[in-house]
Amino acid sequence: MDGTLVDTEPYWFLCQVELVESFGGTWSREDGDAMIGSGLWQSARVLQSHGVDLSEDEIIDRLTTAVLERAAVEIPWRPGAKELLAELRREGVPTALVTMSIRRMAQFMVDAIEFEAFDAIVAGDDVEHAKPHPEAYLRGAALLGVDPADCIAIEDSTPGLASAVAAGTVAIGVEHHAPLADDGPYIRRDTLVGTTVGDLRELHRAGRAVRDQAASDS
Structure with a gap:
């Protein structure tokens, strides 16, 4: 978040x-x-x-x-984030917010969005293990009733990406305040601006290939 x-x-x-x-x-x-x-x-x-x-x-x-x-x-929204969420909702794609902030912080941000953006929230006080442990993303997938392998996780930090990868999702790293490695088992993306549901489908296919290659190399 x-x-x-x-x-x-x-x-x-x-x-x-x-x-x-x-x-x-x-x-x-x-x-x-x-x-x-x-x-x-x-x-x-x-x-x-x-x-x-x-x-x-x-x-x-x-x-x-x-x-x-x-x-x-003032809530400083990240460019492209709400627009992508709105398209996901229009397309009927289930979404979960997985954050290490506590629930009252997460709920405040979710309530500030002018449409119902998420089907589920997993906050830091909902889990025993923080990121990079996979518990939060596994819980998010379970709440949505989907296989983690069918999920995309969008992250901006190394612990978050490690959590998403360990949970079995396809992870997309959007670098912002903290640098991200270029050779990690995830897909790099400069920005969410202009990202569509179709783009996410393509990124999911590419991400599964990256993840499978990383698994075979280990």
């Missing part, structure tokens, strides 16, 4: 800086970038190591509230 549907990573970073500095510590851009795509509880432990004297749940609650306050003023 963060980085693919909405560009809230800058909000998260600013809130992390404010939180760490409120406890007398420092937080760099490199610190923030290193946590892109990670689960919130893992991120909370990193913040604790930088001097934030709060429990993991307190950190997550405080950061989520701070980010939502900014999002209530």
